[in-house]
Each structure stands twice: as C-alpha cells, then as structure tokens.
Amino acid sequence: MYVHDVVMAGRPQPDAASCALLQGLRGEGAERDQALAELRDLLLKAARFEVRRRASAMPHLRGGDGEDLAQQSADDALMAILAKLDEFRGESRFTTWAYKFALLEAAVKLRRRAWQGREVPLKAEHWSQMAGRDFGPDLEAESGELMEAIQHAIDQDLTPHQREVLVALTLNGVPIDVLADRLATTRGALYKTLHDARRKLRKALAQQGLPIDTT
C-alpha cells in the first residue's frame, strides 16, 4: 500500500519506516548491520524490478545474467547511498530516495550490456547520409524545408564535438551511458553538450523564421 507522507509546514516529514532505517544506518554494531541488510534487500528488489522490465527487450540476457546484474546493481547502489547518506533531505520517503540509486545502476548496466560488442556510431557522416536521402513526394514541403535547415545548421553551427554527440544520441540511438563510456566522460557532461547543441539549432532555425515548437 502506498503510504502518504505527512505534510507539515509545506514539507513532507519522513515516514516511520524511513526514520527507523535511517537511524539504523547511522547507528553502530548489530543495529547498523541489520539496517544495512534491510537496505540491501530493498535495493535488490528495485534492481530486479528494473531487470524484469527490460529483459523482454534483451534476448541475449541469458540464464543467471539478469540476477547477477541485479545483485551487482544492488551492491553498487548500496555503496553510492552510504557515501551520500548525509545528502538525504527527507523530501521523499527514504525508500523512494534509495530505490532511484538501484534503478540507475541497473538501467546503466543493462544499456551497456545491450551495446556490448556493438559498434558505437560516432561519425557525423551517418547524419549526412540520412538527411541526404530523398524524403519522397509525400513529405510535406514544410517538414522537408525544416529538415534541410536542421541539416545545414548541424553542419555549420555546431562544433565537431557537439555534432558527434547530437548525431550519436538523437539519430543513431546510442544510449547516453554507452556514449559516455566510449568518450570517457559522464552522462551529465554529455547531456549538457546535447542541450547546448539543441539551443544553437533552435536559434539558427528561429533566425530563419522556420516553424519550430516553442512550448
């Protein structure tokens, strides 16, 4: 059952289960050991949840691979949480805060597994090849004009790094964590690059008076 937090002074107060678990984690000896085991169980539950969600789209995830991945995700999430325990602000239930670490670890590992052994297309030529296609007679002239303008802006307005990141993430379907590994950077840094590239493209298109979504 979903337990609603008690809202006092506009800010939810931690529920009883969160308080008890947090107290245990900040304690010592057997009390802390018990809290750690309880937290590890919660993280494993979340990691298994994520593995089950994605497993049907990953036929190559064989036998015990999924369980191994869930166990590893729970371990890594536990380490991350213990390192950041003081950052928990009580703005959600502690379990919700903790779950997101396990889901992140599992999701990242699953994306990496899905791309294991696959070529990561980084070259902007992929975009040129795609955009250079004949879009066909059914394509609305407006869309065709916009696509051509986007291609031009990608070629002319973006830095080589911005072009590489934008093409890989938005056109070649490379997961951001996989690309981050390949380029030895972080998801956050890559998304910032993508964000800046998108802003440049929108600005270039707006300057040409082209109809772009502004909502």
Place this chain on the structure above:
Amino acid sequence: MDDQRTDTTIKRILGPAGHEILCDECFDKLDTYVELELRGEAADERVPGMRAHLEGCPACHEEYESLRDLVDRPT
C-alpha cells in the same frame, strides 16, 4: 521517410523548448518529483524544468518511469 517519422526525428534532434534541468539535477530531484506526482500534487510547478528534461533525455525518462511504477505498485 513519412511525415510522422520526420516530426519524431525533428523533435528528437531539437529536444524540448524552454527551461530544462540537466541529468544531475534530474537524478537529485527524481524521488521528490515522483512522490509529488503520485500524490496528485503540482509536481511540474514544484520541480520546474523536470518535465522538459524527461522529454529530452530518454535515459532519465526510463528511470523516471521505473521509479514511478516501482513506488506506485502495491506491496
């Protein structure tokens, strides 16, 4: 390439318009956002820029959906 596919491609390339938080802030506030949403409160007002980021970042969107569904399911 038909119009619908072209529109999807254009949206994917251009991403969301307007204010958008980035991945680190998204992860930081995801638990708060999900709980606000599940309580029927004004999540988008309380965490401005989150919805736009979830539209622009497939990885964060996947993790948002997972957290929402995990927290919302009966135990």
